Amino acid sequence: MQRDSAWQPSADLATLRARAALLAKVREFFAARQVLEVDTPLLAQYGVTDPHLENLTVRLSPQGPLYYLQTSPEYAMKRLLAAGSGSIYQLGKVFRSDEQSRRHNPEFTMLEWYREGFSVADLLDEIDQLLQTTVDAKPLKQQRYQDLFVEKLGVDPLAVDAVAQLKRVLLTKPELADWATAEDDLDTLLDGTMAFLIEPTLPHDTPLAVTHYPASQAALAMLDPEQPEVALRFEVFYRGVELANGYQELTDAGEQARRFVQDNQRRAQLGKPGRDGDLRLLAALQHGLPNCAGVALGFDRLLMAWLAREHISQVLPFAIDRA
């Protein structure tokens, strides 16, 4: 029986019509703001160095060179910005290896946009408008990462003894003790605390932007010039899911090169293979990336939030098990 019905779509047809309507609304939103739509390649020479992201790879021919399916259009979009494109957005597929769950599909639709001259505050305003316009969300709230940890758990993630403080709260939960007992890595403890102790307590019906992530989790964000222990990076949480991740974009080529090296050191620590840093991105930054803020937002999750669906397969024409 199950085998027989596997040809059918994962999402019902009413949902697919809503999906098309939401794609159209998003494009309208950016057209009205004169943000240029781009579609950069999904197959590229370089993958991503991020320690916690893995590219799927493809050979261009059986003996040909290895190419990387992009986990986000970030590098190519930054090269366009450096070439003078002005503000741009991309609404299309991206691929991530090893990601499959209620909220993950290895192939999914990403809305990513970069605003020239914007600060993170300007970009959060625009995200707020996008969420209100397209999915009738309530106004976006904001809270700093440090304040959120203090408010929810009485733990200061930036303190010198943050590792001890985080372990103390994690070890109060027996189901977390197995890994937390032996864990002394600050970032792993921060990620576990966020995922298991904070995310489940975030407001469900109001989108929340968590801002000023610790500098060790800066990814491709600029550090805060006023408080260099934090980065100008934010994430938006809405209806129980992580919806978007954004930065005041790093424009310094030297710093970008150092982040590639740090990422690979981290990958080595985690027992993961190294990845070459994208030299074309570095060359573009050397040429000059205009000051900009950018954000990547999971389109399928936006649709899930709008329609109150619990599983990503309910909003995809064919989820991976039927692809």
Added chain:
Amino acid sequence: MANYSTNEFKAGLKIMQDGEPCAIVENEMVKPGKGQAFNRVKIRKLISGKVVEKTFKSGDSVEGADVIDVDMAYLYNDGEFWHFMNGESFEQIAADEKAVGDAMKWLVEQDECTLTLWNGNPISVTPPNFVELEITETDPGLKGDTAGTGGKPATLSTGAVVRVPLFVQIGEVIKVDTRTGEYVSRAQK
């Protein structure tokens, strides 16, 4: 026994946890866009039967448990052990009271049961879904009540007590659903 990485986790996989063989009931990946991924797993401990939640860092590995299910016919109880036999190899296995547990009240000689073995030793016994047992004790009940609305308790030859319709009498063989402990029908003669 082989180790399993968290990315091999799926429902039904048998792993060792807290010194006890466990079956994974549910496995969910918790993955931030940037940052360490985790697996949130519900496991059933196969000896105590307890269901507990565990979390693992994705990429970590855990020891597998050598747990298999085998179908064996129930032979007899010697007062201490319940003996089962593999119909093909004629190999016999004795299970103690802890392993047999609640299944003991549904064991009928020659019935095919499922034994769960850990390192070759029985840790649980699952009776067939339906068994036929004789009523050894029940109230005579009311004549003419064929609708069986009220029902009455009846003790079966194994000591199990089930609710049966009023028209069923001592000496009759009835069919019982072992998963719910409920009367199904009179046995086919």
